[in-house]
Amino acid sequence: MLPKTALQPEKSDNHRGRKVAPKDEKKFIKEITPKSEDYSQWYLDVVRKADLADYTTIKGCMVIKPYGFGLWENIRDALDKRIKETGHQNAYFPLFVPESLLQKEADHIAGFAPEVAWVTHAGNEKLEERLAIRPTSEAIICSIYSKWVQSYRDLPLLINQWANVVRWEKVTRLFLRTTEFLWQEGHTCHRTEEEAQEETLKMLRVYQEFAETELAMPIIPGLKTENEKFPGAVFTYTIEGLMGDGRALQAGTSHNLGQHFSKMFDIQFLDEDEQRKFVWQTSWGVSTRLVGGVIMTHGDENGLILPPRIAPIQVVIVPVFRGDTRDAVLEKARELEKALKPIARVKLDDRDNVTPGFKFNDWEMKGVPVRLEIGPKDIEKNQCVLARRDTREKLFVPLEELAATLPELLKTIQSDMLERARKFRDDNTRRVADYDEFKRVMENDRGFILAGWCGDSEVETKIKEETKATIRCIPLDDANNPIPAPEGTVCIYTGKPAKFEVYFARSY
RNA sequence: CGGGGUGUAGCGCAGGUGGUAGCGCGCGACGUUCGGGACGUCGAGGCCGCAGGUUCAAGUCCUGCCACCCCGACCA
Numbered sequence: 001m002l003p004k005t006a007l008q009p010e011k012s013d014n015h016r017g018r019k020v021a022p023k024d025e026k027k028f029i030k031e032i033t034p035k036s037e038d039y040s041q042w043y044l045d046v047v048r049k050a051d052l053a054d055y056t057t058i059k060g061c062m063v064i065k066p067y068g069f070g071l072w073e074n075i076r077d078a079l080d081k082r083i084k085e086t087g088h089q090n091a092y093f094p095l096f097v098p099e100s101l102l103q104k105e106a107d108h109i110a111g112f113a114p115e116v117a118w119v120t121h122a123g124n125e126k127l128e129e130r131l132a133i134r135p136t137s138e139a140i141i142c143s144i145y146s147k148w149v150q151s152y153r154d155l156p157l158l159i160n161q162w163a164n165v166v167r168w169e170k171v172t173r174l175f176l177r178t179t180e181f182l183w184q185e186g187h188t189c190h191r192t193e194e195e196a197q198e199e200t201l202k203m204l205r206v207y208q209e210f211a212e213t214e215l216a217m218p219i220i221p222g223l224k225t226e227n228e229k230f231p232g233a234v235f236t237y238t239i240e241g242l243m244g245d246g247r248a249l250q251a252g253t254s255h256n257l258g259q260h261f262s263k264m265f266d267i268q269f270l271d272e273d274e275q276r277k278f279v280w281q282t283s284w285g286v287s288t289r290l291v292g293g294v295i296m297t298h299g300d301e302n303g304l305i306l307p308p309r310i311a312p313i314q315v316v317i318v319p320v321f322r323g324d325t326r327d328a329v330l331e332k333a334r335e336l337e338k339a340l341k342p343i344a345r346v347k348l349d350d351r352d353n354v355t356p357g358f359k360f361n362d363w364e365m366k367g368v369p370v371r372l373e374i375g376p377k378d379i380e381k382n383q384c385v386l387a388r389r390d391t392r393e394k395l396f397v398p399l400e401e402l403a404a405t406l407p408e409l410l411k412t413i414q415s416d417m418l419e420r421a422r423k424f425r426d427d428n429t430r431r432v433a434d435y436d437e438f439k440r441v442m443e444n445d446r447g448f449i450l451a452g453w454c455g456d457s458e459v460e461t462k463i464k465e466e467t468k469a470t471i472r473c474i475p476l477d478d479a480n481n482p483i484p485a486p487e488g489t490v491c492i493y494t495g496k497p498a499k500f501e502v503y504f505a506r507s508y
Numbered sequence: 509c510g511g512g513g514u515g516u517a518g519c520g521c522a523g524g525u526g527g528u529a530g531c532g533c534g535c536g537a538c539g540u541u542c543g544g545g546a547c548g549u550c551g552a553g554g555c556c557g558c559a560g561g562u563u564c565a566a567g568u569c570c571u572g573c574c575a576c577c578c579c580g581a582c583c584a
Contacts, residue, residue, distance in 0.1 A: 031545095040578080040579085041578090044577095044578090055576075055577080057575075057576080058576095059575080059576070059577095111583085112583090114582075114583090115582090115583070136584085165584090167583070167584080169582085169583065170509070170581090170582070170583090171578095171579090171580085171581095171582085171583095176584090177583075177584075181584075183584075230584090249584095250583095250584065251584090252584085253584070285584070286584080287584055288584095289584060318543095320542070320543050321542065321543095322541075322542060323540090323541075323542085325542095326542090352542095354542090354545085354546095355541080355542050355543095355544085355545075355546060356542060356543060356544075357542080357543080357544040357545055357546085358542095358544085358545045358546085359544090359545090360543095360544050360545080361544070361545050362545080364544095373543070375542095375543055376543090377543075378543090385543085508584095
């Protein structure tokens with residue numbers, strides 16, 4: 001709670017020139033559209049006000065600005081560490097995919113054809129064969145793997161790449177769906193079907209742990225239905241998050257590719273039993289879409305709220321001074337910055353041309369987890385003010401305790417954010433009595449609906465047509481098996497015995 | 509691919525019946541300020557999306573393009 005002391009900002013506005021019209025005051029607040037009024041606009045406002053990205057002259061292509069890229073770098077590094085810890089190595093494959101390669105796997109090309117960008121010319125010369133700009137790299141990577149894999153001793157082949165890909169989407173949204181986006185894609189080859197399945201699930205769980213630990217984004221891991229799976233996969237697993245407007249976000253996918261690609265691209269090895277066999281493969285990826293997920297999982301009316309573990313700036317120091325106290329306060333602030341540097345990503349905002357109040361708002365919009373205020377009165381008392389972004393609480397901390405308090409506070413914020421998001425997710429996960437209620441919920445509250453499903457793809461399509469809700473996933477048990485529907489559960493649509501209880505939601 | 513919207517200063521916008529461009533914010537200088545979006549003075553900043561046309565004269569009227577944004581059907 002906010003302690004009542006003399007240090008609290010005065011409520012009077014006598015220092016604010018009386019020429020400020022009420023209209024202008026409102027405008028400041030209006031810079032971020034309230035979530036309740038227009039969630040989509042809120043999201044765009046936050047991206048802009050938090051300085052994460054900007055539009056360009058190319059449709060659907062954004063600039064990721066330094067602050068947004070810093071966020072992505074932290075996300076990337078946290079995941080990259082996990083990818084390496086699980087035995088994978090990074091490599092880099094070409095941006096271009098010859099048409100003949102892309103076409104080898106029929107489902108694959110069918111799935112991506114409408115959104116592939118093609119290179120047809122080099123200078124003024126028409127190319128013999130047009131080149132796709134990778135929408136994903138299965139084709140190009142598999143064509144190379146066929147050279148690399150000779151023996152069972154070459155397996156498993158565990159490779160990841162960080163790259164950009166292009167998908168010419170009709171509708172784009174900053175971070176969530178852009179024409180070009182950044183991602184990582186893991187591509188592995190295995191000796192046995194079991195091993196590939198194990199890898200698929202291992203990476204699914206890596207994604208889940210990563211999203212929950214680093215992004216404070218609670219996840220429902222599960223299996224995709226036939227309708228929703230990756231073009232060319234045998235199974236697709238997903239991590240699904242729930243956004244602030246009750247829509248689900250597919251935050252990452254892990255595919256068991258079986259032998260679909262190895263057969264088409266001729267990735268064979270000589271096994272110990274001297275038989276030539278096709279490898280079993282997986283692929284898995286997450287993208288800059290995660291940035292959008294973080295915004296929509298945690299943001300509030302004042303803007304972005306970043307989980308400390310991935311925040312580019314964890315602590316911003318805002319010095320508060322007048323002309324006569326300026327030097328003393330700034331000196332103390334610099335001292336604090338130096339002292340805190342080893343324990344947190346800290347930034348001193350020593351801008352001279354804006355007021356502390358402006359800085360407070362500015363950094364709140366940008367979602368910095370902790371603001372440290374230091375002014376003459378604090379220095380007198382040898383203390384500072386710590387303000388939490390997530391709860392907007394203020395704490396008074398003696399300076400000698402700061403080095404101990406701060407890391408704890410960051411941890412607390414991180415775990416509170418996860419818990420808050422989990423509660424929101426749980427509060428917005430419903431069971432419904434019948435299909436009418438299903439429709440009502442999807443129309444109004446949205447969120448996840450956990451409901452019985454008979455397993456028929458046609459039924460899934462019908463539900464989608466009627467409610468815009470899709471099956472986000474079939475949940476898994478601890479052994480990663482799809483959980484069969486409890487005895488007596490019926491399909492929400494047909495009333496037939498349900499095969500599974502599945503998560504429905506409208507999605508991004 | 510449909511539906512809608514918008515292109516005028518960095519951003520947000522205004523510019524009835526045509527007459528050579530303005531407001532707010534922001535930006536720069538100086539001064540006063542500074543514990544929740546400070547104020548004053550001065551100042552910089554425009555091929556009015558592009559191309560045609562009508563006209564003595566087009567930001568404004570006409571035609572045709574182009575681009576981007578938003579909302580829907582398809583996808584990470």
